[in-house]
Amino acid sequence: MRTIAAAGIAVILLAPLPGSGQPQGREHVALSAKLSQDGVQRGGVMRGALIVTVGSGWHINSASPADDNLIATAASFSPPSGLAVAQVRYPGGSEKKCTFSDAPLSVYEGTVIIRFSITASAGTAAGDYPLPVDVSYQACNNDICLAPASLRVVIPVRVLSEGAVPVPVNDELFNRSSEK
Amino acid sequence: MRRALIFMPCLLALGVTHASAQSDTAAFRSALAVQQTQERITALSRFVGEFPQSTFRAGAYNALFALYVTQGDEPRALDAATRYLSLVPPGARMNSYNQFAYALAEKNIGLDSALVYAELAESMAKGGGTGTLGPILDTHAYVLYRKGNAAAAEKLQDEAMIGHADDAEYVGHLALYQEMNGKRRDALSTIARAIYLGGDREMESRFLEWLAREEKGEKARDALKQSIVLQTVHAALDTLSGAAALAAKSNAAAFMARFSVDLPEAQKYADAAVQSLSKNSPIEDAVTFRQNLALVTAARGNVNQALEMLRSIEDFASPWSTDFWTALGGIYRRLGEPDKAIAAYMNGLTLLNPKDLRDSLESVYMSVHGTTTGLDADLERVKEAGATFDPGRYSPGGAGAGKVVLAELFTGAECGPCVAADMAFDALAEYFPRTDLLMLEYHVHIPGPDPLTTDDSWSRYQMYRGGGTPTVVIDGRESIVGGGPRYVARNRFTLYRYAVQKYAGEAPGTNLAIDVVRQHDSISVTARVGKGGEGLKPGPCVLHVALVQRSVDYTGGNGISRHAMVVRKLFGGPGGTPLTISPGGQTLRVALDMAEVDAGIRELLRDPKGRPSWPGPKRPFNGWRPHPESVDRANLSVVAWIQDPATREILQSAFQDVPPGMRAD
Numbered sequence A: 001m002r003t004i005a006a007a008g009i010a011v012i013l014l015a016p017l018p019g020s021g022q023p024q025g026r027e028h029v030a031l032s033a034k035l036s037q038d039g040v041q042r043g044g045v046m047r048g049a050l051i052v053t054v055g056s057g058w059h060i061n062s063a064s065p066a067d068d069n070l071i072a073t074a075a076s077f078s079p080p081s082g083l084a085v086a087q088v089r090y091p092g093g094s095e096k097k098c099t100f101s102d103a104p105l106s107v108y109e110g111t112v113i114i115r116f117s118i119t120a121s122a123g124t125a126a127g128d129y130p131l132p133v134d135v136s137y138q139a140c141n142n143d144i145c146l147a148p149a150s151l152r153v154v155i156p157v158r159v160l161s162e163g164a165v166p167v168p169v170n171d172e173l174f175n176r177s178s179e180k
Numbered sequence B: 001m002r003r004a005l006i007f008m009p010c011l012l013a014l015g016v017t018h019a020s021a022q023s024d025t026a027a028f029r030s031a032l033a034v035q036q037t038q039e040r041i042t043a044l045s046r047f048v049g050e051f052p053q054s055t056f057r058a059g060a061y062n063a064l065f066a067l068y069v070t071q072g073d074e075p076r077a078l079d080a081a082t083r084y085l086s087l088v089p090p091g092a093r094m095n096s097y098n099q100f101a102y103a104l105a106e107k108n109i110g111l112d113s114a115l116v117y118a119e120l121a122e123s124m125a126k127g128g129g130t131g132t133l134g135p136i137l138d139t140h141a142y143v144l145y146r147k148g149n150a151a152a153a154e155k156l157q158d159e160a161m162i163g164h165a166d167d168a169e170y171v172g173h174l175a176l177y178q179e180m181n182g183k184r185r186d187a188l189s190t191i192a193r194a195i196y197l198g199g200d201r202e203m204e205s206r207f208l209e210w211l212a213r214e215e216k217g218e219k220a221r222d223a224l225k226q227s228i229v230l231q232t233v234h235a236a237l238d239t240l241s242g243a244a245a246l247a248a249k250s251n252a253a254a255f256m257a258r259f260s261v262d263l264p265e266a267q268k269y270a271d272a273a274v275q276s277l278s279k280n281s282p283i284e285d286a287v288t289f290r291q292n293l294a295l296v297t298a299a300r301g302n303v304n305q306a307l308e309m310l311r312s313i314e315d316f317a318s319p320w321s322t323d324f325w326t327a328l329g330g331i332y333r334r335l336g337e338p339d340k341a342i343a344a345y346m347n348g349l350t351l352l353n354p355k356d357l358r359d360s361l362e363s364v365y366m367s368v369h370g371t372t373t374g375l376d377a378d379l380e381r382v383k384e385a386g387a388t389f390d391p392g393r394y395s396p397g398g399a400g401a402g403k404v405v406l407a408e409l410f411t412g413a414e415c416g417p418c419v420a421a422d423m424a425f426d427a428l429a430e431y432f433p434r435t436d437l438l439m440l441e442y443h444v445h446i447p448g449p450d451p452l453t454t455d456d457s458w459s460r461y462q463m464y465r466g467g468g469t470p471t472v473v474i475d476g477r478e479s480i481v482g483g484g485p486r487y488v489a490r491n492r493f494t495l496y497r498y499a500v501q502k503y504a505g506e507a508p509g510t511n512l513a514i515d516v517v518r519q520h521d522s523i524s525v526t527a528r529v530g531k532g533g534e535g536l537k538p539g540p541c542v543l544h545v546a547l548v549q550r551s552v553d554y555t556g557g558n559g560i561s562r563h564a565m566v567v568r569k570l571f572g573g574p575g576g577t578p579l580t581i582s583p584g585g586q587t588l589r590v591a592l593d594m595a596e597v598d599a600g601i602r603e604l605l606r607d608p609k610g611r612p613s614w615p616g617p618k619r620p621f622n623g624w625r626p627h628p629e630s631v632d633r634a635n636l637s638v639v640a641w642i643q644d645p646a647t648r649e650i651l652q653s654a655f656q657d658v659p660p661g662m663r664a665d
Helices: B018-033 B037-050 B057-071 B074-086 B094-107 B111-127 B133-146 B150-160 B168-180 B184-196 B201-214 B218-237 B242-258 B263-275 B283-299 B303-316 B322-334 B338-348 B355-369 B375-387 B418-431 B455-463 B486-504 B594-606
Strands: A029-035 A045-054 A059-061 A074-077 A083-089 A094-097 A104-108 A111-120 A127-137 A149-159 B405-411 B437-443 B471-474 B478-481 B512-519 B522-529 B539-553 B562-571 B577-581 B586-593 B636-643 B650-657
Touching: A029 A127, A029 A149, A045 A059, A045 A127, A074 A083, A074 A111, A083 A127, A111 A149, B018 B037, B018 B057, B037 B057, B057 B074, B057 B094, B074 B094, B074 B111, B094 B111, B094 B133, B111 B133, B133 B150, B133 B168, B150 B168, B168 B184, B168 B201, B184 B201, B184 B218, B184 B242, B201 B218, B201 B355, B218 B242, B242 B263, B242 B283, B263 B283, B283 B303, B283 B322, B283 B486, B303 B322, B303 B486, B322 B338, B322 B355, B338 B355, B338 B375, B355 B375, B375 B486, B405 B418, B405 B455, B405 B486, B405 B650, B418 B437, B418 B486, B418 B562, B437 B455, B437 B636, B437 B650, B455 B562, B471 B486, B478 B486, B512 B636, B512 B650, B522 B539, B522 B636, B539 B586, B562 B586, B562 B594, B577 B586, B586 B594
Parallel strands: B405 B437, B437 B562
Antiparallel strands: A029 A045, A045 A111, A059 A104, A074 A127, A083 A111, A094 A104, A127 A149, B405 B471, B471 B478, B512 B522, B522 B586, B539 B562, B539 B577, B539 B636, B636 B650
16 A cells, blocks of 8 residues: 655755754654745745755654654754744644554654745845754654754845846745645 | 663644643544554644644645545545645645645546646755655656646656656656557566566556557567567676676566476576576575576475475564565465465565565465454564564574674664664573673764764774664674664574574684773783684784673663663774784783763763764754763673684674772772
């Protein structure tokens, strides 16, 4: 049966946080980001998506794990002055029954999208702003658990000049139905 | 020491109150436990009627859906799906839509509904809260194919395969669509690649069937098969080098043997991989490479020789290695030994349930017993034998060279897969006397907080560049990573025992003897190092000394309730005491105060996030389970060892119980 558990070979797209101390497991999870527009107007809002890819056979805890002692997947944004991040929405986890336990886990497998919105304040100068995001997670498969780890992606956010019109991009991720 | 193991059903996660959970939980579990399909349907239907408020109703309808699909009962399956979905919040339905769509398509029933479900799942994945894109697109494409729209399926599958190009199931699906679209040569190449990537027997049958359709003549058909198989192999090997190439060659040899293509070349590939093995090769490689050589040997007609090869590695093949058990069972069948074939197939079905293997088991079981009744009960007994076993006793067969091997286990009380490793570690302690093997158990906060963790344990884990929990490091030289549920304990024990025995016969790199003295609450250790070691390796080394609690009662999330040889503190910290090994020998003395050890433990328990052993500074802490607050002074030992800091090799180890002494108070 095809389940969400199936995923492809995970490729490391980004290095783990310097100083995070635990590189192991990085090849099992990859992180990238996409935005809904090529830029945001001053005082305007655009949407973003963090794409977390978990390697085949592996899982990470969802943002709401079944047990308080398990480490939730969490995104931490560090917006520069003039930008704000809000409406961070995590997907619901899928229930997974592992061979080592009777209790079901709430996990992410395969490709998971964390959505958020970026607002540029009215006084922000036009230009490019880096938006660093750290996603922390903890991965296991059926026979091993890895230390908690983080991946970082720095999203280039362009604040548009007065009068410039943003161009929608990445429509496959941000089509009309996602407006709901 | 045999550990107690308690599995704790996670009722909180299921969102039921404790008071009401007892009755509906028991009823639901009991309904699910019914073996016979129709009786299970009746039990589940009764459950949803009797417990209209139970949160398990969704699970019951989900199970009913699967059972009705198995029976091919489309109306009831769709009704169960609808009832299930009505109990699930709209935003959480994506996985269920996907699951229902695939199940219906696989059974080739309710395809219109399957398409609706697949489209809903895709819509949610692309525009909604979750985005598990690949599997959902794969399902959608498969439904389209089942509905006869192979062109759309193939186009969609191209998208589904982004990031899944090496997944046999995705590649196999693409081959189906290519074949239906009349691109048979493409389909043949694609399905050959799927088989190379681990595709099942159904794909193999399909490959041979398409070959027969493509080429009617036997000679031409055989030539085409050879050409496709060799193209697949070369495409896989051409981009690889080093160890990866050797593993790929071994895999290619098994693939070629499967289709009896260029067996002499396959033999060369398989031989090269086996010849690359050394004493320090990972045991997993040793098993896989020899298994593949056995497959080639069998394909060349030397079945008895192949059996001998497989038997030589049988004890090391894990329950995860379904390929191994399939091969061994197959050879026993060829040799007319069905009982042994059944035993082999059952070993491969302990943890996983691949259809090919299950079919093979049922077929041979039926041929022996005339029925498959009793098969599952027999399988349970095989599983249990993996968890409950007598490790026996070590008999070195002559005077040893005096080496005392050190085995270090890195584990976590919240770590599910650590159960097998923890149990195997206990069995190791029963098997080897302390004159041959000393053991240490380091707890770390993986995957969850573990109150037996110390900063020293975490430092040690990092020193070995820990690859996760569980990991066992033998004599600082060999690392065995991974565990599993309790059924894997015997297999882990066999691997650990093998690794320990490899080093037990060596001459120690130095001599080491310790004296442990306790005065009030202070413990001092005098170590005499170096003098008279037969295998003496002069040079800079480090003396490490661990204070060990022989037994700690603590039940973590994985249900293990008693932990053996737990490291509570390293004398002198994780860096140990540097020294230079010399023929003349030397004496060193280290000491620690138990009150300080307790204070350190209390500090870590009070603020684990502030300690170096807490991985990930932003990781939240939500409290401990009930745990011991201090070290039990009546239950202490000291383990010391000399380690080469450059190679991490452990030259010698020593052990002594801490004698009883007066408390400072």
